[in-house]
Amino acid sequence: xxxxxxxxxxxxRFRQTLDSRRRAFYYRRAYSKSFPNLKVCESFAKxxxxxxxxxxxxxxxxxxxxxxxxxxxxxVEALFNSMKDALSRGDRIELRGFGVFIVKPRKRGVGRNxxxxxxxxxxxxxxxxxxxxxxxxxxxxxxxxxxxxx
Numbered sequence: 001x002x003x004x005x006x007x008x009x010x011x012x013r014f015r016q017t018l019d020s021r022r023r024a025f026y027y028r029r030a031y032s033k034s035f036p037n038l039k040v041c042e043s044f045a046k047x048x049x050x051x052x053x054x055x056x057x058x059x060x061x062x063x064x065x066x067x068x069x070x071x072x073x074x075x076v077e078a079l080f081n082s083m084k085d086a087l088s089r090g091d092r093i094e095l096r097g098f099g100v101f102i103v104k105p106r107k108r109g110v111g112r113n114x115x116x117x118x119x120x121x122x123x124x125x126x127x128x129x130x131x132x133x134x135x136x137x138x139x140x141x142x143x144x145x146x147x148x149x150x
Contacts, residue, residue: 054076054080057076058072058076061075061076087101087103087128090103090126091103095133097133097134097135098132098133098135098136099130099131099133099136100130100131101128101129102130103126103127103128103129104128104129105124105127106124106125106127107124108121108122108123108124109121109122110122
């Protein structure tokens with residue numbers, strides 16, 4: 001029965017000391033809503049394997065190139081900052097073999113406040129779309145490659 005504890009039933013002093021796996025165990029419902037394609041009964045190790053964070057990119061860059069992690073972190077930060085700057089200007093970012101980032105206008109609309117049911121105006125805006133390239137699309141869902149051995 002302990003695996004069905006809701007976050008509210010976990011004492012506050014224990015919530016602060018939980019590591020990420022135990023926190024994921026206690027907040028299972030929140031994680032399952034965030035990732036609807038994963039079933040609740042699947043292990044959280046698999047859930048962690050599907051997520052890639054910036055630190056994973058930095059570590060992999062440092063391992064594959066042999067540069068120090070501090071330099072790898074600076075390189076990744078510079079890359080992301082330049083991408084943010086380009087997208088904020090409305091530029092298109094095209095990375096051959098990977099994909100294209102495009103800034104598209106978002107239409108004005110009408111939404112509803114879920115608590116009150118009151119209509120809320122949604123203003124015009126911009127959104128970022130990603131269109132994967134041919135090489136990225138040629139990978140199967142299990143990560144294998146259909147191409148010519150590359």
